[in-house]
Amino acid sequence: MTAVYVYGILGADAQLPEGLTGLGPSEKVSTVVHGDLAAIVSDVPTDRPLGTRDDLIAHEAVVDAAAAATAVLPMRFPAVVEESGVVEELLAPHHDRFVAALQDLAGRSQYTLKGRYEEAAVLGEVLEEHPEIRELQREIHGLPEDATYHQRLRLGELVVSAVEERRDAEAEQLLAALEPHVAGAVTRTPPQPDDVVDAAFLVEHGHAQAFEDAVEQLGERLHGRVRLRLLGPLAPYDFVPGVEE
Amino acid sequence: MTVATQRQGGGGGYVERGGSSSSLADVVELILDRGLVIDVFVRVSLVGIEILTIDARIVVASVDTYLRFAEATNRLDLYAKGGKDLPDLVEGMTEGGAKGKTAGVLDAAVDKVDDVLTRKREDREPEEVPRRRPQRRAREREE
Numbered sequence: 001m002t003a004v005y006v007y008g009i010l011g012a013d014a015q016l017p018e019g020l021t022g023l024g025p026s027e028k029v030s031t032v033v034h035g036d037l038a039a040i041v042s043d044v045p046t047d048r049p050l051g052t053r054d055d056l057i058a059h060e061a062v063v064d065a066a067a068a069a070t071a072v073l074p075m076r077f078p079a080v081v082e083e084s085g086v087v088e089e090l091l092a093p094h095h096d097r098f099v100a101a102l103q104d105l106a107g108r109s110q111y112t113l114k115g116r117y118e119e120a121a122v123l124g125e126v127l128e129e130h131p132e133i134r135e136l137q138r139e140i141h142g143l144p145e146d147a148t149y150h151q152r153l154r155l156g157e158l159v160v161s162a163v164e165e166r167r168d169a170e171a172e173q174l175l176a177a178l179e180p181h182v183a184g185a186v187t188r189t190p191p192q193p194d195d196v197v198d199a200a201f202l203v204e205h206g207h208a209q210a211f212e213d214a215v216e217q218l219g220e221r222l223h224g225r226v227r228l229r230l231l232g233p234l235a236p237y238d239f240v241p242g243v244e245e
Numbered sequence: 246m247t248v249a250t251q252r253q254g255g256g257g258g259y260v261e262r263g264g265s266s267s268s269l270a271d272v273v274e275l276i277l278d279r280g281l282v283i284d285v286f287v288r289v290s291l292v293g294i295e296i297l298t299i300d301a302r303i304v305v306a307s308v309d310t311y312l313r314f315a316e317a318t319n320r321l322d323l324y325a326k327g328g329k330d331l332p333d334l335v336e337g338m339t340e341g342g343a344k345g346k347t348a349g350v351l352d353a354a355v356d357k358v359d360d361v362l363t364r365k366r367e368d369r370e371p372e373e374v375p376r377r378r379p380q381r382r383a384r385e386r387e388e
Contacts, residue, residue: 076280156311219259237279
């Protein structure tokens, strides 16, 4: 029984770019076709565990190269399946859903936008707006850390909640400003209180320039308060069909 | 995708740009946390392939978060005692090294991933390493 690594799925008539390097010992990348779909596959290393840095990069590089040429549904790492399973368990049972998803993604790319507050700027704003936080900060000032553990905890809690309140409002404005340029958006709750936004956008190729310009304008407007980082164009990792039982 | 690198550096420069191949952290987050998942891949053990478990998600205890923000706020205490204008203060703090501290948590996770992954890192964004270094000290101090 042979294991196969799956990088992503594309249309059966789509052309796979030349010169892709797989993560298996043969380094070859090929496709398995079923109906209107093709899975991008390779062999799998069997003499070592999968999941090294090079494996991750190989996965991403293959998906990326394919996505630059055509619509792709990128798999999440690690996608290993028994050889017969590529058709029997992956392509055949989900055929129509994947075909529809690929049609929906045609001519579109993903961008991911992340924003983080400049620490001093946002904390300054919070202090200015919340007298009770200033008061607590004054109380603690100059005292040893050990003696003020609980006050410091309380201070941090108040600051975090004030920052989060602020960023929620801010994120809403950011998304509203970009909305006219995008075909879809997925937002995540940012991992840290001072992360303003973590959002993925699906953008028509024809609107890419307008979208990038709009992001740049936001960056200019927020300069000094929020640092924006834009990744993309990317394969549509955030816009693949969800898991279906 | 390919266009990313060609476009880099264009525009007014208020937004940091990166293609998908910009950093290991971005790669890890994208391909481990996003993308298509089908039930069949959960059963990888059936084909006898060992998979390294890499958890890209970061769980930070809220206590640590609170203390981190308390510390950062206390570094702004000039505002409380000096009555200095806020813009001056903000400018001073930004230059004074408060910057970047908050990036430590995600970077910590990337350090961890790096530990798990192979040590070869010559082919991708070598400048990322020195950029992360100073925060290591900050994290130790918090512990």
